[in-house]
Amino acid sequence: MLQRLQSGEARMRGWSGLCLCLMLLAWQPALATPNPVAESVDSVVTAWMKDHHIANAEVAVALHQTLVGSYDHGWKPTERHPIASLSKALTGVCIAGLVDDKRLAFADTLGSVLAGYFKRNNGADAPTDPRFTAITIDELLTHRAGLTKNAFDDKNDHSVSASFKSAAQAMLDFAPGSTISYSDSGYLILGYIAQVLGNQAYGTACGKVFTRLGMPANAGVIDDTLVARAPNGGWDISAQDYAKFLYAFDKQSGVLGPTTRQWLDALQGDPGYAKGQKSPPTQAPCPRFQGTPSYALGVCMKHTAVGTQYYHDGLLHHHMPDYPKTGGSFFFVNEAGYAAVVIFSGENDGKVYGALEKSVIAAMTAKAAYAVPGQ
Template sequence: MRTAAALLTCLLVACASGGGTMQSVDERVDSMMSAYAGDAPGAALLVVRDGEPLLRRGYGLADVGGRVPVTPGTNFRLASVSKQFTAAAIVLLAQDGALSLDDPVRKWLPSLPAAADGITLHHLLSHTSGLVDYEDVMPDHVDGQLHDADVLRLLEAQDRLYFAPGSDYRYSNSGYALLALVVGKASGRDFATFLRERIFGPLGMDGTVAFEDGVSTVAQRAYGHSDVDGAWVRTDQSSTSAVLGDGGIYSSIDDLAKWDAALHDDRLLSDASRRLAFTAHTPTGEADVDGYGYGWRIHDSGHGRLLWHSGETIGFRNVILRWPERRLTVVLLSNRNDPEPYALARRIAALYLEAP
């Protein structure tokens, strides 16, 4: 009898208040996402399994001042989630034979100082270059915004490294800004154009753009916000927001579903190229990261191999999680400074990974 009573209690606790039925997974997810709902900066959430969206919805506002709601087509600044596109551009050019991943970076950017002699494109991709962080050597006051070319100019004056190339790991926005410039040199097109013509256009990612103020626009744009003394204030751009290679791409969950699908086959990258990108080339010492690939963190999650990356910048917090062997992907994009969404995305993913 005690066992039956305990089972009845569990069933009553697990039931939704209306109709006495168990909460659906969608309802549980909506409850988990409730902090993003309402009249506040919001989020877009995508769950894809076997190429089919199990859940795609927006919460809250893309623009608080204009009271514009988030939809699955809202484009968020991806921040460092952009790095997987920068890496893919370099790997595509290697497939084309336009460059080699073993090329010295000074082959393409000869104005770098002698200290960079031992750095290859592979080192830049895997954060093992030892390059100085450009954020640490920026002027205290910047008129306008820095661009990738400005990062190069800053590094030209730094004839030193943190460590010998290939000997250690240190996450480097500098390296990915330089990779964007290499894409331009090797392809004969600027970085944004190359991405549009070789990745976004062929995949039908029509709303995705490496945003250049005065050159391109962002359709259905989410604006970044921060909580300042209990009020949401627009904090959409900083002095480094125009650097494209390390974090300047805008995209939506609908477009990222197309990107995810392309990473399961060879429509864009060959099997060999995807293996390179998804290989843990170096340990990082970071939590939930066994190693860094090319634009991806890699981790044995207990549910198989997890490929993931976060992106944090002023007013935006994002994450993409992919379990390729399970054919499950979760993307959570938000236009607010807090909270970081990784832990929440993992909890949402668990609902689907643990389902029978």
């Protein structure tokens, strides 16, 4: 009898141990299946880095606002690094918020928005070119303001306010609204407007775009060496957080209100965004798109039969002692809602950038890149 009881107890202990093991296995997180779109993007980035001897990079891919792939190539995808002209989208979404809050309108002119500034010191701060005050918010956002590419002084301007003052004293290259030409100056001025209307430093005023997306307020920060050009090229952010930020352009996010969304969707495309002209010379904002793309809120856009594609690139040159950092950045969003972000190191030429951008776009527009899990 005692032997049978002992045998039963042993079996019970065995079953208990087995159950415990099964429970522990059940608690272990399942190994996530790699997302094929993210893997494809990282594959072309890896090959590009090898071909062009790129030392460091970070890659992140999101579907809407959910990260589906993050890759470390010497830089962790959670590390903040300069994103150069990808900063323009942060300024663009910031301005969109002011429009949706009815504190600003696309048709507003600089003469009306900054009337107080131009009247200061008995008019001593009035712009040199009288056409400057006729520039509209719409024209600044779409690179049609007639501004020269860099109307501020990199060596002597050390704040957004100082850079704006320099820009206001420069002559325009074209009449406002007449010509498309890529300009850092336009987004610098937009950043100054956000600073004035918010009565806060630019980084604080426009850093609110992150909290609107449910992200930490410090997801992005202004680089200490790029303060003077912060609105058009001075943010530091990680690939992961920038991929999440791009959800702002997704209609599902609701970040862009009805006024801004209607304006954005109604923008007409123009060949001038894809290809510049020789005389007078202009710089096309969106050379990776063919046909009639458009540009607004800091991004190139192309409407297709199935939705909208977005992209932008950024280049940080090595200009000592002002900008000791170098590198580049690129993002592409396809119609399915996938957003790919690459941030990388080094002083690279246009051919190197072009090779990356073309390969990422090819990966993001392949048939497989439109396969959304669960659909």
